[in-house]
Amino acid sequence: MSHFSYHRASGRDPQPVDLAAHPDLAAALDAVNRDLAATLPAAGPMRLMRTPSDDEDIPDQYHAALPDGRQHGGVQDPDTTGIAEAAQETVQAVLWQVWPVCLEHRTGVHARTGAEERAVWWCRAGEGHELCEVGELAQTLPGRQRRALRRKERRREG
Template sequence: MSHFSYRWEFVRDPRPVDLAARPDLAAALDAVNRDLAATLPEAGPMRLMWTPSDDANIPDQYHAALPDGRWHDGVQDPDAARIAEAAQETVQAVLWQVWPVCPEHRTGVHADAGADEPAVWWCRVGEGHELCEVGELAQTLPGKQRRALRRKERRRAG
């Protein structure tokens, strides 16, 4: 593990989140993994880990971990946008890669969500614009890449 993999004060006993008990988190993680598969397949699918706190003043932490178990930082009170942010932080800090990137401006985008709205990837260049919902990055790929991804998915499914 690299020195970016965790913050010592929170590390107690990281364990996988029971996604069957948390369908909201399972859906958020599936969306992030669709985006990773479309735009950064070499990263592999993320896993959602949970580090319980033994201090009442320090909340439990949730981490988006790479397949090999490396992760960076954590979020509290996870929702779809925060799970996307955690995955983005892990990719950036562990793999040293900006992800995802706005194809129009060639800059990193950020996860955001309003109250009762789906999580979206938001580009902050200029006045800013919504790139797409988290989980839909494949739609932002250039035509040739998007077609290759669909062919790959069809081969895998059939």
């Protein structure tokens, strides 16, 4: 891993987050991984990593890492929006790919907190619009792609 792979909040290396002890983080990461599986399956599922801070005044950094451990950037607030931002940053910086994309405007979208504190993908094109909730990108795919994805999920489930 190169020194460009992540920015450290301390001299420590990132460690995997114990998702069993943090069900809210597990649910957030699961939502992001559903979106990746639907729209960028070659990336593989992300893992959530944490770099502890050496300074009590500086929060820990959370990173979304690719299956091979590569990651970039990080967030201090590991809610669904923050984890989506971290995943997006990793995909962009490591894979050099814009993700996710609004199919209507053919432009990248951004994670943000929408109405009722829901994490959503937001397209800034034109007047701006909510694309969908984080975890629901499969619903934005054209019919043929969406049906193929559902068939693949059913085969995997049983």
